Amino acid sequence: MSERTAERTRETDAEADTAEESPGIGRLDGFSTTTETESESAGGSYFSLRALLFALVAVGGGAVAGSLVPLLPFTALLGIPAGAFVYGLVARERRYAETALAGGVTAGLLSVTSFLSQFVVRGIAGGQLGMGRLFAVAAAVGLVLALLGHYFGRDLRDGLTRDLS
DSSP: OOHHHHHHHHHHHHHHHHHHHTTOOOOOTTOOOOHHHHHTTTTOOSSOOOHHHHHHHHHHHHHHHHTTTOOTTTTTHHHHHHHHHHHHHHHHHHHHHHHHHHHHHHHHHHHHHHHHHHHHHOHHHHHHHHHHHHHHHHHHHHHHHHHHHHEEEEEEEHHHSSSSO
C-alpha cells in the first residue's frame, strides 16, 4: 500500500516539474502555469479577427435561424442572443468585444435591409439620414443582445466545466 502512495507522489511531482519547466503548457487539472501577462506577451491579444469571424458566423446563423420563424416579428433579433449564447458556450476564451461587434453589425444590417424598400420609395436623399439612425439604434440593440447571450453562454460553460469537489 505504501508503495502505491509513493509511486503516485512521484508521478504527481514529475508532472508538476514538467509543467513548471514548459511555460505555456497548462496542467491537466485545469490550472494554467502561466500568468495573463505572460500569455499576452506570448502572442495573446484582446481582439482577434479569427474570433470576430466565428462570432459573425454564430450570431449571423442565429439571426438567420430566428428569421425562419414565420409570422412573428423581431424573431431575427431574438436569434442574435441565441447565436451569441452558443458561441459563448463553445468558445474557450471570453470574447465579449468580438461578439458585441458581431451583434451590432448583424442587427444593423438586418434592420437596414428590412426597411430598404421603404427608404428607396421615400427617396435616396431623405432615406440616407433615416437609414443611418436606424442602423445606429439597431446596432446598439444588437450589441446589448449579443453581450447578454455571450455572458449567459460563458456562465453555463463555466458551470458545466467546473469541478464538483
